[in-house]
Amino acid sequence: MLTRADLAKYPFLLEAQEYIRELGFTIEDIAQPEFSPVLERAERRLEEALAKGKIAQGVPDEKTEILSFPISNLILSLTGEERARRRFALAEAKKAYERLKLEHPEKLEQIATKTFNWRIERADRQIGKRLYEFTITLPDYLRNSIHLKEPKWKLSNRIVDHGRVYTTREETARLLEEEVRTRITSRTTNPPSQLPPLLQPRVDQAKGLIIKWLGLPTNYELPKVPMPEAMPPCIRNLIDQLAEGKNVAHMGRFALAAFLSNIGTQEDEVVRLFKPATDFSERMTRYQVEHIAGKRGGRTKYTCPMCTTLKTHGVCYKPDEICTTIRNPLSYYKTKARTLSGRGPKRGPN
């Protein structure tokens, strides 16, 4: 059974929503004087998430702690800033993890089952060096583990038995952290049709905080002119292979064309790179390059495949230092281009 203290620790839970519903609050109540600690806490939650990427311990009053969470969410959604929402979700999720990993297994079980619909079971089984306290189903595991990069999360490195994956208590908490992050990120708060006058200044203030901590929403994502020296090893390798007249398999060609089109390379230039290929056909290549760029056919602009895909299909080549920090060749390019052009790391004027 979850206590009110638990709901204060984990305000994203279904039970916390029920609790608030039972209190019978409406958005107009925000104007009440006794509500001001909640507003304050909601703002601090946001500011901490934006400034530090983490949220410290909550306020002692549990009710305030619980109520402030949906208010933070509401303010965030009214700012319409996706990047701020992602940062907030991550901070809340991290905070949850720090506490979840210390919880009693029964509590983890209840949270996983009730809010996230996991089919989790107690295992309490020692296999090799580790004590596995739980097993979870394959879909529950994969939905969350695919976001985690460490090799230990790779399914091939897990104990998988009859559709269930063995997890330790700490690992279960870590997978739940992902679940929390997804839940907060994708949460759709329907803003009330009439915004209480009190809230508008808070929203404006939040907008200010976002700019203060995350900077102006710049269009500086990629350099305007393609920077070949910022390309990741896999893409350089593909270009070299083609230049030497070696055969490059379909996935490699697709990745190259999609990568180049995404960094703003002119189609003529992309087509030219494919010229040394022995099976080169200008017409076919041009068609496909334009298709990938979204100028033909379904008009979908394709993005470059993820590193994991490229690994599976053998396109990944001599990953370097930067590669350990990214999941898509385009992010590599973004990161390196930023460093090369002397703009430094993205985050913050601080």
Add this chain to the structure above:
Amino acid sequence: MDQTRDPTKQTIQRKFQEYYLSPAFRISGPQRMEEREYGFLLFKEKFMVRHRAFKNTESLLGAVRDLTPQHVYFSTAYYQDPTLPMEQKGWHGADLVFDIDADHLNTPCKPTHDSWKCKNCGTSGQGMAPKPCPKCKNDKVEEQTWLCEKCLQEARGETEKLLEILYSDLGIDPQNVRIFFSGHRGYHIHVYTKEMVQMEEQERREIVDYVLGVGLDPNLHDLEETKSSGLKMVSGPQMGDPGWRGRMVAGMYDLLGQPGDHLGLSASQAKTLNEWNHEALFTKQFWNTVRGIGLSSWQMLIQKGVERRAARVDTVVTTDVHRLIRLPGTLNGHTGLLAVNVPLERLDQFDPFTESLAFQGSMKVDVKDAPSFRLQDSTYGPFKDETVELPTAGAMLLMCKQRAQPVN
């Protein structure tokens, strides 16, 4: 109507039409058939008719009869409206499908029945085609493949390994699994489990990597070396442990049961291992019982054991959630054989050269060059520049494989 001039192609198409119009042609249609996209590759100019949908088996049968396609496909995916362009179809999930194809298996018999020729410089050779051409580095290497019993047995072996992983690790209920012989060089394994159907590309990739053993690190399965009072002790997973832990040990058992191979070890290590009673793999402390075999040698042996037990599936087919795949019950244009359902319990006895034949009667053909092959209980060939009368199924096989032409 028929614009193709190639008499072989015309004959094949006519025979396909006869079959599709005969009462023998029946299909049961995939489950939730109205939510699938269908595609037909026509004989004429290799034109693909896509984005078709059918409410029932009769209308699907009708379309196959009208079009007489060279190949018939359906989507592994379920859509809200399969007839719309891809991004508007409304994806509702896709069966988890594995493709095991002898094309990807480097079987020892390939040099005896497969050959290749570079269209650019004329270099040719036996076995699996090198790409690009080793001489002129051109990509235009033409393959001539054959469907041989040994290759198909190998593909069936991979299918059995896959099923073992699906059942005991992934917990798939055999009731939700169908196996189809593709009518050419391999098997398709379809999984309909509700929760698998919902998985997206990245999750499917993890599953593919799992059955292939890709990214598997023995150290993360507790293989390690510790020092106690100056002695190096190796410990690791045990036979009978769940998942890959037990399987990698079992894989080593398979390896060591086969004499001959050096397994990448030094001659003396190989000799030691050869003399070692590998039944010890069933005991708990075996990691320390072979003199001269330490952590790094075990790592190598495990890697080979994993390769041995991994199911060599095609990586693209499983991860593509919009894939079109051959419709069971239809003719494979590469062979004239039927793609057929293989009952799970009969996989080990399934005989593609008996159970996927569509054509009756006999036919005379001019054979350019063909390895020997079997149909039911009779063996035919090898043939070289001769005119022979063959069962129609055999004649069709040779014509589809471009190794023969119809007489007159």
